[in-house]
């Protein structure tokens with residue numbers, strides 16, 4: 001996973017968050033200075049990715065326009081133009097679009113193999129699952145030597161990168177225009193966005209405001225993947241009158257060491273204890289592992305002598321990632337406090353808590 005490219009999202013939006021209007025002509029949201037900065041971002045990138053709707057709607061060239069920037073690339077021993085990348089499930093892309101016909105740079109289409117017969121002469125078609133998965137696309141781009149990927153939209157693609165926690169930076173230009181039409185494409189759709197963004201810079205280019213964000217260091221993309229897996233494991237729980245919880249223990253590179261869910265083995269088992277029971281107490285991998293749990297580990301329980309917090313503290317596991325702090329339904333939970341007081345790192349990802357609550361609406365007062 002370490003060879004995945006650094007991912008920079010770039011978008012221009014109206015004041016009310018639209019990428020375009022609903023007409024067939026493209027709404028211009030940038031000015032010359034802004035275009036010039038985006039050109040610099042393109043020149044810094046090894047590849048530029050857009051969604052299939054953007055190829056269809058805007059027919060973009062996706063080239064570095066400035067001759068100076070192109071010369072800089074060549075002088076640095078890089079190809080004159082970045083690789084062009086798109087992703088599609090339908091395969092409905094016109095081989096005569098400028099994405100394919102303009103420039104000598106390689107064109108990559110991530111698509112299910114059945115969908116794209118008409119494109120084989122104009123692009124390299126790559127199977128990254130049906131539908132294509134962003135993690136696999138990034139792994140493949142990394143293997144092709146792409147170190148920096150610029151993602152230029154549209155909204156469906158930006159939403160997926162941010163939902164998967166795979167965006168490292170975001171450059172957002174805001175134009176002083178109001179689109180005011182719900183049929184127009186939005187910068188972001190609804191979703192759960194697990195990696196907080198931190199504002200790194202704020203500048204004015206004429207009447208365009210440019211905001212530059214960086215993704216928080218934690219949770220990492222691996223954390224997001226494994227915590228989502230833990231949350232999904234709650235579906236395996238037998239019907240119960242207590243919390244439905246999933247847990248995953250993983251190595252720093254994301255390798256899964258063990259999984260568990262509540263009610264696994266015997267009805268009173270908790271997810272973290274079911275996962276821990278699958279590993280030997282002296283397993284050396286525990287010393288660097290992370291425990292992912294959809295719910296805060298319990299700190300006192302009626303049914304068992306040891307709480308999950310105690311069980312974790314009996315291992316060397318240094319790090320615990322959770323989605324939802326336990327609400328005071330049964331007991332006053334203090335798993336997070338006890339783990340932190342014992343020097344274990346606890347990372348909470350509240351953006352994914354609604355999904356955990358959804359698995360627990362059988363409990364009194366719990367709503368997604």
Ligand SMILES: NC(=O)c1ccc[n+]([C@@H]2O[C@H](COP(=O)([O-])OP(=O)(O)OC[C@H]3O[C@@H](n4cnc5c(N)ncnc54)[C@H](OP(=O)(O)O)[C@@H]3O)[C@@H](O)[C@H]2O)c1
Pocket residue numbers: 010011012013018019020026029050051052053054055057058087088089090091092131132133134152153154155156157158160185
């Ligand atoms: N202002 C800006 O900065 C900016 C930048 C870019 C675009 N835009 C505007 O944004 C609009 C397009 O945005 P959009 O949200 O409609 O579409 P989009 O994000 O450009 O493309 C969405 C399409 O990409 C494909 N796709 C995306 N993720 C995929 C995945 N994981 N697996 C398979 N296929 C995937 C699907 O294509 P198939 O339907 O072929 O399966 C999907 O319909 C246009 O109006 C364009 O002008 C504005």
Ligand SMILES: [Zn+2]
Pocket residue numbers: 270271272297298307308309
């Ligand atoms: Zn427990």
